[in-house]
Amino acid sequence: MNAAKRREIFLRLQAANPHPTTELEYRTPFELLIAVLLSAQATDVSVNAATRQLFPIANTPQALLDLGEAGLRVYIQRIGLYQTKAKHVIQTCRLLLERHGGEVPQTREELEALPGVGRKTANVVLNTAFGQPTIAVDTHIFRVSNRTGLAPGKNVLEVENRLLKVVPDEFKHDAHHWLILHGRYICQARKPKCGECIIESLCEYKEKVF
Incomplete structure (x- = not known):
């Protein structure tokens, strides 16, 4: 795919959605970090349902630490892998207080040092909470990047690096959300909605569905 076609893809996505953002509900960088931690292998809908109950009770590292692992499990038990996630969230809160004064760090290295925080979670927090031009590659972005020919790669890191190379700078901040x-x-x-797709004429997928 050439640069002109890639640029047009993002121009169309931008025109359709000028100010994209995450569907996870949050008000602070800490709430976003916890929501993203909880969202692994779970839907944003299920996470939002849980955090609407949780955050009014505990939305700071100290408050969640005071709630404890057992107390947290009550709020997130309908989310997949909730027991492991509860453990990671409490450990993360403890480290945020011990190492960062209760604040969410703004570097990838510091974020990835937190329990349960991988590269994708770190990228989401850096981009959405702090405005950094990172691109977190999940299953959706991996599929779109490969299927359309936008930024093909064999694994998520290859796709991420390719996207960072080929996405025009002016679109980098919002590219993650659009994709x-x-x-x-x-x-x-399973069945792409090619007939409803605003970038269909630019897409290089050979098995389009109409």
């Missing part, structure tokens, strides 16, 4: 939403609602895994 994840496109994969979630249009370029779906």
Whole structure:
């Protein structure tokens, strides 16, 4: 795919959704970090349902630490892998207080040092909470990047590095959100909605579905 076609893809996505953001509900960088931690292998809908109950009770590292692992499990038990996630969240809160004065760090290295925080979670927090031009590659973005020919790669890190190389700078901050939403609602895994796709004429997928 050439640069002109890539640019047009993002111009169309931008025109359709000028100010994209995560579908996770949050008010502070800490709430976003916890929501993203909880969202691994779970839907944003299920996470939002839990945090609407949790955050009014505990939305700071100290408050969650005071709640404890058992107390946290009560709020997140309908989310997949909730027991492991409860353990990671409490450990993360403890480290935030011990190492960072209760604040969410703004570097990848510090974020990835927190329990349960991998590269994708760190990228989401850096981008969405702190405005850094990172691109977190999940299953949706991996699929869209490969299927369309936008930024093909054999694994998520290859796709991430390719996207960072080929996405024009002016679109880098929002690229993650546009691509994840496109994969979630249009370029779906089993049956892409090519007939509803605003970038269909630019897409290089050979098995389009109409």
